Amino acid sequence: MPGNELTRFTLPNGLRVVLAPDPTAPVVGVSVHYDVGFRSEPEGRTGFAHLFEHLMFQGSESLEKLAHFRHVQSSGGTFNGSTHPDYTDYFEVLPSAGLERALFLEADRMRAPKITAENLRNQIDVVKEEIRLNVLNRPYGGFPWILLPPVLYQTFPNAHNGYGDFTELESANLDDCAQFFDTYYAPANAVLTVAGDLDLVRARDLIEKHFGDVPARPAPDRPSFGEPRPAGQLESEHVDPHAPLPALAIGYRMPDPIAEMDGYLANLVLASVLAEGDGSRLQQRLVLREPLVTDVNAACGLFGPFEARDPDTFTITAVYSPDVTRDRVLAAVDEELDKLATTAPSDQELAKVTARWVAGLHREHDRLVSRTLALGSFELLYGEPGLVYQLTDRLSAVTPDAVAAAAKALRPDSRAVLTVSPAGGEK
8 A cells, every 4th residue: 555645634514535645556536434324324214324325326416317327437437335334435436537527426416416206216116126135035134234233232223124124114205315314414424535546736626626515514413322231141033934054143242443442453353263264263163173063254343344333243153054053052152262261362373363364454455445445434433544554553463362351251141142043944
């Protein structure tokens, strides 16, 4: 990542801007992150944040429907958007000569997306079809990101289905859209990131030209979504008509991703020690030696790391044979966590894991789109986009004792256990 120099400034309307020049290829990435995700959508409107992401592609003040797609693709670029627990992002990557075009497109829909009754109805149908494809008609659909939160969490923001309930999606109306846009899509609630082959002076001039006159609105108050940790083991079962084998998801609360970042990073390393690669603890024990499961994974975050504020979730998932009981798999997981809690991993084991993390981060951020999105999300969540460039050193500094402490905190008396059972099968 040449240079790693960042320029940051804020427009009078409150829009935060991050510029990250990299002249090594004639390509530029543009992203806009809005500080609104699944956890901010109103009760009775599950799935609304994701639905609204779809609506932002349906035309805007100066552009008819599908014009955004046409302008980016005709420039040789790509684009997309995605909804996360605490933010929604939109991006374009295109030849650097297309920078002004991308800035115009993002500013135009920040100013006024074209939300009509026809567009709303059409996109509700699109989202419903997406849910059918990705959740309802797929083995282990929504596992664990939809199914586990209502077991681990008690409050609506943390527990509800961010993809949405069909009845609630269908009841969305234009007033809901207008209120959501006015509340959350203000410039003061957003971060614009431009990375790649750019001239700082010209980029700033273009940003001020296109975004400077987007009307200012106050950023909404952002509530805390904190809630107490479980005071016992919480359990639930989900019957899956498409699943060939039973599955298990264990959910634990993690350290605050923002306020306790070193503890959070120790959990990232712990997840790799447990389940990444054939040499990992759970792969060795549950897949290769005994074997109890056909597949096992450990992860930080329901969607991945660095995508949410507190509270965030550490998950262990496994698919296992009907001949094996859920409790036997749970007992084996707990034994491996106890071993790590009482005997820290060796320096050699940790070095292997952190080297894999470091290589993965370098590989990911070598891609301009990943780097652009990471800088924007770290500005939004941490107020410090340069943390992106510090992650490799911070992860390499995680100690064996910190990993042992992270394992010790994953307690059976403070977790959620979700069992997925095949329809008509045995647990």
